[in-house]
Amino acid sequence: MKILITTFGRDEAKLNVARRDIGYEKLVIITDAPELDAFKKIREMESITGTEVELIKVDSYDFMGCFNKIGETIEKYKNHDVRFNTSGGPKILSAAALLMCFNKGIPAYHSEEKTYKLPVIKGVSFEEKINRDERKILKNIKKECEAEKIKKKTGFSGRKFDILLMEMSRKGIAKMDYNGKTRIMLTPIGEYFRKKM
């Protein structure tokens, strides 16, 4: 089934362009304002053709909350043909959707007056770039901790552990603080991947 997931805000103009240009059999609307007329209008229009509309409510001031909710929604429809319109709603909701589409390799569109297909590589996920050893380290970090403790827990040799930390830092998964004892801190994307494990 073709599922169009879309971010949505206070007016329906952009979503109308997306509804015209992107095929779908079910519409999933992610919004912080379902109580407004715009959402009601869309639901009313879709009821004419009997198209199912699902509502996902988010708090658009909470970026990571939006990001995670969008990720869960995509996961829910992983066995379907998912396409995502990222143009609706507050900027921060759009940004969360854009990042998640690239993160998960979901075809993404940006509908304004016309619809742009974004250069997402379908089916290619950022997670693929994290190898088994890095995952092992990630699993053992709780947001921020001493590198020495993680080294003991994971059993990597000193040199290999240092190389892995450098690589994780280069990829933006973790940051190091070398003030006295080396500490590892997860970045927001590192934290997201750790939670998913």
Place this chain on the structure above:
Amino acid sequence: MVTIFATLGWEPKSVIPSLKIRDNVEKLIVYHSPDKKGEDAWQKLWGYCSSIKLPLKSVKLENQFDLIKTAKEIRKDLRKYAGKDIVFNITGGTKVMSSAALLACILEAVPAVYCNEKTGKEETLPLLQIRYEDFLTKPQKNILTVIKQLGGECNAVDIAKKTGLRKATVSHHIKQLGDMGLVVVETSKKDSRKKSVKLLESVELLLE
């Protein structure tokens, strides 16, 4: 030394937290609309930066409603700073400006931040620091580049001639690129017996 890039809206307040929390800011580069409100915001920011003697560069976005053109323009600038310490604040400006900036950051693996409206604090966006084009193989990139050089639309024979690859190999890569959603294969308008391969406009962002 860090260079801060930012999209600027009608008020400079979303840019300021990025300046305040960092030590050793070398330069600020802002993208803004050419209209009066955009100019006014730029003037206010210029006043602030002058007072702290911080070099400030302004880039007027003439195509501020065209996502792909804006992303291309920003990406070109980001590439000039490859390997340097940079960060992009995407909070200000229109939705298109902000999305285009984020798109350029994803493609070029540039750390992106935004200023939380409620707390007024800067937050880092969850973005892996790997250039997006590195997800493509060398032959895939070559074929995409050749399609671009041939005007964005051609057939497998043209690609084979230009790359020196066998037609079967080219067809295999085209099938992969089609499955990835980067090219569209359709019946040629000139000759209905042939198939033409079309590059999506935005895919040019993945190429050099």
